[in-house]
Amino acid sequence: MRIALGVSYSGSAYEGWQSQLSGNTVQDQLELALGKFTAQPVRTLCAGRTDAGVHALMQVVHFDTPVQREIQSWVRGLNALLPHDIAVQWAREVPAEFHCRGSAIARRYAYVVLESPIRPSVEKGRVGWVFRPLDPAAMQQAASALVGEHDFSSFRAAQCQAKSPVKTMRRIDISHRGETGARYWRFEFEANAFLHHMIRNIMGCLLAVGQGAQPPQWISEVLAARNRDAAAPTFSPDGLYFLGPVYEPHHGLPSRTAAYDWLP
Incomplete structure (x- = not known):
């Protein structure tokens, strides 16, 4: 099945979103946690790559997996494995035709x-x-x-x-x-x-x-x-x-997270 996640992070400690040989990127940390949670390698795609030092309130990623979990378990399980400055805000099962980048308007x-x-x-x-x-x-x-x-x-x-x-x-x-x-x-x-x-x-x-x-x-x-x-x-x-991507309403994905109300 295809899973979409809303992920927030402080980018100060990382070399941006995209995976690097150093392993010190948000994508590397997320995929490391996903690998531990599913006991198999998982590759993710994101809605918008961010540079080193750039933060995200709602980065949206998707991945395909044969592993079955309760939707809320993806949130709780991954957050138990992620560094303190990266957190999954929500998880949704989405159709195979959904693409976190391509579906964004x-x-x-x-x-x-x-x-x-x-x-x-x-x-x-x-x-x-x-x-x-x-x-x-x-x-x-x-x-x-x-x-x-x-x-x-x-x-x-x-x-x-x-x-x-x-x-x-x-x-x-x-x-x-x-x-x-x-x-x-x-x-x-x-x-x-x-x-x-x-x-x-x-x-x-x-x-x-x-x-x-x-x-x-x-x-x-x-x-x-x-x-x-x-x-x-x-x-x-x-x-x-x-702040995140914008999708058509029929996708049923959240459009904001609690951090929107914290940001000045």
Whole structure:
């Protein structure tokens, strides 16, 4: 049967999602736990690969197995075997035609950034950091130029393996908490798919606009250039969260986890 899992993790200690020879990735840890739980090798596929240091509130994976277990046992059993910073949130049996990546109609990410003259301490790794004040109106104006279908080559990492740089950005929402001088910003992105480092590169540009280094209309120039050299440097992975994929309702999969209410 085919099983889908919703998995959350703190990415600070790992070399990203995808399996590496070091074994120090989220996929390696999950497959190690699955192998112990089922007493046989298990290979997983994920909805969206994450870089080193990037967190996930609801990564969705699927795998095929002949092993029969109560659905809730997949949650309890795997969590007993996983490291403390990785946890299965839910499990569902899904039809053979379901594919965690191919069935997704969109993907969602959030960046949490601390604007403060003092660097983060207890939030280290959980938030990005800027020490200059950010202008919300300027960033929102710049972000609006990225919504819709575009060639995002200017925000694409050199090692990106996507077949096409054309993606559809469905929305970019920007909000904040706190007073000027010590504010937490949340940038939420939803698109049909993302290129490698696309969000981190967009964030570098939005923050350049927010801090007054570039005017809002500069984003349109960067987009039109279709050249990575036209954009700002890649922003730190600190504070980047994969919120999870979006599926059609008929799949019956959860769309959020409790961590959504914790994230600023």
